[in-house]
Amino acid sequence: VVGGQPGNSPWTVSLRNRQGQHFCGGSLVKEQWVLTAQQCFPSCHVPLLGYEVWLGTMFQSPKPTEPGLQRVPIAKMVCGPPDSQFLLLKLERPVTLNQRVALICLPPERYVVPPGTKCEIAGWGETKGTGNNSVLNVASLNVISNQDCNVKYRGRVQEREMCTKDLLAPVGACEGDYGGPLACFTHDCWVLEGMIIPARVCARPRWPAVFMRVSVFVDWIHKAIRL
Amino acid sequence: QRSPLNDFQVLRGTELQHLLHTAGPGPWQEDVADAEECARRCGLLLDCRAFHYNVSSHGCQLLPWTQDSPQTWLQRSGRCDLFQKKGYVRTCIMDNGVEYRGTVAITMGGLTCQHWSHRVPNDHKYTPTLHNGLEENFCRNPDGDPRGPWCYTTHPAVRFQSCGIKSCREAACIWCNGEDYRGSVDRTESGRECQRWDLQHPHPHPFEPGKFLDKDLDDNYCRNPDSSERPWCYTTDPQVEREFCDLPSCGPEAQPHQEATTLNCFRGKGESYRGTANTTAAGVPCQRWDSQNPHKHRFAPEKYPCKDLRENFCRNPDGSEAPWCFTTRPGMRVAFCYQIRRCTDNVRPEDCYYGTGEQYRGSVSKTRKGVSCQRWSAETPHKSQFTPTSAPHAHLEENFCRNPDGDSHGPWCYTTDPRTPFDYCALRRCDDDQPPSILEPPDQVLFEKCGKRDPRLDQRVSKLR
Numbered sequence: 001v002v003g004g005q006p007g008n009s010p011w012t013v014s015l016r017n018r019q020g021q022h023f024c025g026g027s028l029v030k031e032q033w034v035l036t037a038q039q040c041f042p043s044c045h046v047p048l049l050g051y052e053v054w055l056g057t058m059f060q061s062p063k064p065t066e067p068g069l070q071r072v073p074i075a076k077m078v079c080g081p082p083d084s085q086f087l088l089l090k091l092e093r094p095v096t097l098n099q100r101v102a103l104i105c106l107p108p109e110r111y112v113v114p115p116g117t118k119c120e121i122a123g124w125g126e127t128k129g130t131g132n133n134s135v136l137n138v139a140s141l142n143v144i145s146n147q148d149c150n151v152k153y154r155g156r157v158q159e160r161e162m163c164t165k166d167l168l169a170p171v172g173a174c175e176g177d178y179g180g181p182l183a184c185f186t187h188d189c190w191v192l193e194g195m196i197i198p199a200r201v202c203a204r205p206r207w208p209a210v211f212m213r214v215s216v217f218v219d220w221i222h223k224a225i226r227l
Numbered sequence: 228q229r230s231p232l233n234d235f236q237v238l239r240g241t242e243l244q245h246l247l248h249t250a251g252p253g254p255w256q257e258d259v260a261d262a263e264e265c266a267r268r269c270g271l272l273l274d275c276r277a278f279h280y281n282v283s284s285h286g287c288q289l290l291p292w293t294q295d296s297p298q299t300w301l302q303r304s305g306r307c308d309l310f311q312k313k314g315y316v317r318t319c320i321m322d323n324g325v326e327y328r329g330t331v332a333i334t335m336g337g338l339t340c341q342h343w344s345h346r347v348p349n350d351h352k353y354t355p356t357l358h359n360g361l362e363e364n365f366c367r368n369p370d371g372d373p374r375g376p377w378c379y380t381t382h383p384a385v386r387f388q389s390c391g392i393k394s395c396r397e398a399a400c401i402w403c404n405g406e407d408y409r410g411s412v413d414r415t416e417s418g419r420e421c422q423r424w425d426l427q428h429p430h431p432h433p434f435e436p437g438k439f440l441d442k443d444l445d446d447n448y449c450r451n452p453d454s455s456e457r458p459w460c461y462t463t464d465p466q467v468e469r470e471f472c473d474l475p476s477c478g479p480e481a482q483p484h485q486e487a488t489t490l491n492c493f494r495g496k497g498e499s500y501r502g503t504a505n506t507t508a509a510g511v512p513c514q515r516w517d518s519q520n521p522h523k524h525r526f527a528p529e530k531y532p533c534k535d536l537r538e539n540f541c542r543n544p545d546g547s548e549a550p551w552c553f554t555t556r557p558g559m560r561v562a563f564c565y566q567i568r569r570c571t572d573n574v575r576p577e578d579c580y581y582g583t584g585e586q587y588r589g590s591v592s593k594t595r596k597g598v599s600c601q602r603w604s605a606e607t608p609h610k611s612q613f614t615p616t617s618a619p620h621a622h623l624e625e626n627f628c629r630n631p632d633g634d635s636h637g638p639w640c641y642t643t644d645p646r647t648p649f650d651y652c653a654l655r656r657c658d659d660d661q662p663p664s665i666l667e668p669p670d671q672v673l674f675e676k677c678g679k680r681d682p683r684l685d686q687r688v689s690k691l692r
Contacts, residue, residue, distance in 0.1 A: 010680050018438050023548050023563070039565055042495040042548065043572060044596075045646065050438045081636035081651055082573075082595060105678035109635070110665040126509050129558055146666060159665055175508040175562050189678030198565040201510040216665065219635055227612070227648045 001121055002128045002203035003171030007138030008058065009122035011104035011190070012180055015040060015089075016071075018050025022060055025123040025180025026053065027104055027192050031094035033225055034074075035214075036179030037197055038087045044079035053091060056100040058136045060124045068100045078224045083160065084217045085197050087179075088224050104183055105191045106222075111215040113193045117143045119164060119184035121196060125176025128202065139171050141209065143184065143193075149208045160216045162194050163208040172203035182211045228429040229420055229463040231266035233413070235277075235310040236317065236446050237425075242279060242307045243290060246298035257286040265289075266310060273357035276328075277311040295330045313446075314360075317411050319395035324375040325368045327392065332364045332378070335391035340364040340378035349379040349386050366390035400477035403533035405451045405458040406442075406546070408474065413447045413460070415470035421447035421460035429465040449474065454545035456530040492570035497543045497550040500567065505539045505552070507562035513539035513552035521557040541567060572596065579657035584630045584638040585621075587654070592626040592640065594650040600626035600640035608645040628652035 013034050015024040024040035034053055038044070056068040073092040080086025095101055113119075122138045131137045141164035149163030150156070157163060164172075164182070173180065173196040182194030194211030203209075214221075259265050262280045265287035269275040272289065276296075279288040283306055293315040294301050301309070314328040332340045343353055343361035355361035359369050366376035377389045399410030413421045422429065424436050424444035434452050436444040442452040449458040449472035459471045493500040505513045514521065516528050516536035526544050528536040534544040541550040541564035550564045574597040580587040592600045601608065603623035604615055613631040615623045621631035628638040638652045656662070 008680060017548060019433065039569060040548070042497075047441065049440055076646070078647075079596075079650070084636075102680055103677040112666055126559065126562065128509060128511075129556075175565060178508075178565060183678075190680065191678055198508050200508075200566050202508065204510075217636070223632070223634065223649075227609075 001123050001125060001131070001137040001139050001172070001177055002174050003130050003167075003169055004121075004127070004137035004139035006058065006132055006135045007120075007122065009120070009136060009138055009181070009183070010056075010100055010102035011183070011192070012122040012136065014054040014057075014060075014124055015179065016052045016054055020052075022054075022124050022176060025125065025177050025196065026089065027179075027181040027183075027195070028055065028095065028101065029104060029106055029192065029221065030225055031097065031103070032091045034089040034091065035192070035195065035221065036087050036089060037195060037212075038080065038085050039198055040179050041077065041087060044077050044087065046077075048074045048077065053089065053095075055095055056098070060134045060136075068098070070095050070101060081217055081220050083158075084220070085212055086195065086217055086220070088221065104181060105189050106218050107186075107191050107193055107215040109215060109219050111193075113143045113162065113184050113186070113215075115143055115145045115148070117184045117186060117193075119143055119182050119193065121173050121177065121180060121182050123173060123177030123180040123196065125178070125180075126174040126202065128170070128174060130170070139173075141165065141167075141171065141182070144208060149210070152208055153210070157210055160213050161210050162213040163210055166206050166208045168205055170203040170205050172209045174202035228465055230263055230423055230426055230428075231270050232263055232310070232423055232426070233420060233447050233463070234270055234313055235266055236313050238294075238301065238309045238311070240304055240307070241309040242302045242304035243277060243292070243294060243309050243311075244300050244302050245292060245296075253289060255281070255284075255286040255288045257284060259285065259287050261285065262287070262308070262310065269310075269312075275312075276315050277309060279307045279309060281306055282308060313411075313413075317395065319393050319398040319411055320375055321395055321412075321414070323368060323371055323373050324392060324394075325371055327366070327368060327376045328360050328362075329365065329392070330363075331366045331376070331390055331392055333390065334366075334378060334380055334385075334388035336380075336385070336388055338380040338382045338385060338388060340366060340390075341381050343367070343378075348381065348383045351379055366392060396474065400475045401458060402477050404454060404456055404531060405474060406454060408449065408451060408458045409443055409445075410448065410474070412449045412472055412474060414472070415449075415460060415462055416473035417467075417470055419462040419464050419467060419470060421449060421472075422463050423447040424450070424460075429463065430461040430468050432461055456525070489570055492568040493543075493550055494570045494572070496546060496548060497541075497567070498546065500541065500543065500550045501535050502540065502567065503538075504541045504550070504564050504567050506564070506566075507541075507552065507554055507559075508565040509559075509562060511554045511556050511559060511562065513541060513564075514555050515539045516542070516553075521555065522553040522560050524553055574653050576655035577653050579655050579660075580638055581657055581660045582662075583633055583635050584628075584654065585633055587628065587630065587638045588622055589627065589654075590625075591628045591638075591652055591654055593628075593653045594640065594642055594647075595653050596647075596650065597653065598642045598644045598647065598650065600628060600652070601643050602626045603629070603641070605641075608643065609641045609648045611641055628654060 026034040026036035075092040076090035078088040184193040277290040488501040618631040
C-alpha cells in the first residue's frame, strides 16, 4: 500500500507460496473461506500443496513463534463468475477468531456504496518507499460514484467495478496487495465492498482507483460456499 | 557426515510383498530410533537388500529381496516406506560399477550371460558369495574392470563381454537448466556425495520433498528445485553447503516439449511468456537482465538461454507465481508484472442467453472451461441440490446448462470434475440484451456480528501513528 500507515485490519490475510513468500492479499469472509483475486494464481486448478494463508499478524515476515500467527494451508479454489476476477479459497480448517482475526461483513446483493463513504485498503504490498514494508499498511480512501469516476476514465469503468476519490498525493494499492480488501465503514460495521485488482500504475496521483464491486458477486460467494 | 540412508532409494507409501512370505521374512524391530538406524542395520548385513520402515510405529523390517527379485511385487501402503539398496534398483552405474547388483544379464553384443555358478561353456575362478554378489547370470564387476559390469557368455566363441550398462551420468542428460532432470547421479562435480533431500543434516534447508512434489526431490539425487543454472545438491561435507553436479547437456537449447509461448498475455505461471512488457505493476521500469545494476543477481541471460532473458522484459525464469523482473529502483529489488493479462483458458461460448438465463432452454452442456456438465438427475460426482423433480420449473433436462436458482451470473451446471462442484457455462449474454443497472440508491443495510475490529487494538495503533 502506497501512502498508508501501519495499521490493523483483522480480516486481511496474506497469501504465501511454498517458499513462504507473500505474493497477494485476501479477505476473510468466513472462518474457512478467503476471497482473493484470480490474477494471483496461475489458474483455478493448480496443485495447492505448499500454499498457505497467514493471519493474525501485522508483520510481513513474522517469526514462527509470534503469538497470534495462524498459518492455514489452502485446500480448494473456486473460480468466480465470468469477468469477476474473483477467486474463493477454502482453507484446510477454520481459523480461530480472536482479537487479531475477524470476519469482514459481506454486503447485500447489488448494494451500491454511497459516494463519500469512508473506506480503507490494507496490505503488505509495495509501499514505493512511502512506508514500512515490513508491516501491514492501511490507507483511507473515500468512495465516489461511477458517474464521477467515468469522467476521468471516459466511461470505461463498469458497473461491476467501483472507484475511490483521486488524491493529490499518491495513495493506493500496489503490487502485493492484489486480492486484498476495500473495506467500507457502513452502519457501524466494516463491510467488504471492493477487492483490489492490478492496475497499470499504482497509487496514481489525481486519478481515481478502481476496485471490483463485491456486492455484484455476493450471491456467487454464498452459493460457492454453500455448494 | 553421510547418512546410512544414502545407500538406499525410497518408495514412499509402498510395501514389498513376496508370494511365499505373506507376513514378511522376519520380525519387526521396534527398538529403532528412525529410518537411519534401520539403514545402518541393513547396511551391515550382506543379505539385507531392503527394509520396510513403519512411519507410525517407527519400526523396521529387514528384507532379503527387492522389487526385482522373483515372486515379489510392490503394493501401496498407508503405513510403510520401502527402502532398497541403490545397487540393486539403480539401472545405471556409478564409477566402474563394482557396486552394481541389478538384473541385466545380456552383454553389449546381445549375448546371454553364463551363470556365475556354472563352469561351462567358460570355466573361471569366481565363486558366488554374498560379498561379491555374483548372482544368477547377472552382469557384475568382480575385478574392478574400468569398462564396468561384464559376464562370461553362453557363446563358446566369446569367453566374456562387457554389458554396456550406462553410467548414471550418461544415462540422463539435461535440457536448458535441468529443472526436469530426474536422473540418479548423487555426487557433485567435485566428487562430494549429495545429502538426502529429506534430511536436514548436515545442512538444514527449505526444500522439503513433501512441499515440492513437482520437483521430485528423490533421495540424494541431483536436482534443480530453485531454477539455478544447473542441477545441484546439498553435500554431506559440513564445510560445503551445496555444489553443482556435472551432467551432460542434451544439446541445442530448445526443449522438445516446450509449451507454446505467449506474447500479450501469460498462461499458468507465465514461464512461456515472451512479450515485451518491461515495467512492474507499480509502473517502475524493469532492470535489464544483462545488467547487475542496481540489483546484482544470478539470472545472467547466457546462463539461462531457454528463458529468453532479453533486454528488460518481464520473464519468469524461476517458476515464480507470474512473470517478474528486477526493478530500476534501488529500494525495490523485484516485482511481479501482474499488469500483464492472463490468457483466458475459457472455451468459446457456444450460445447466448437473455437476462439471467433462467429461460435458457438450449442444449449447451459444457462449462466455460470446457468441462462436461453432470446430469441434473445424477448424484455423482456431486450431490445435486436442484433436480428435475425438485425444480420442475427449470426444465432440468439431461445435463443441459440451466439456471434453476436464478443465479445473476447466468446458466450453470454441476460438473463432471470431482474438484469443481459447479461452474458457469460456455454461454455469453446475447448482444441485444441489456442487463438492468444496479446503480440505484442504497437501501437500508442490517449486519450481524462481523465487520468489527477490536477498538483497543485500533487505539494502540493510532497511538503508534
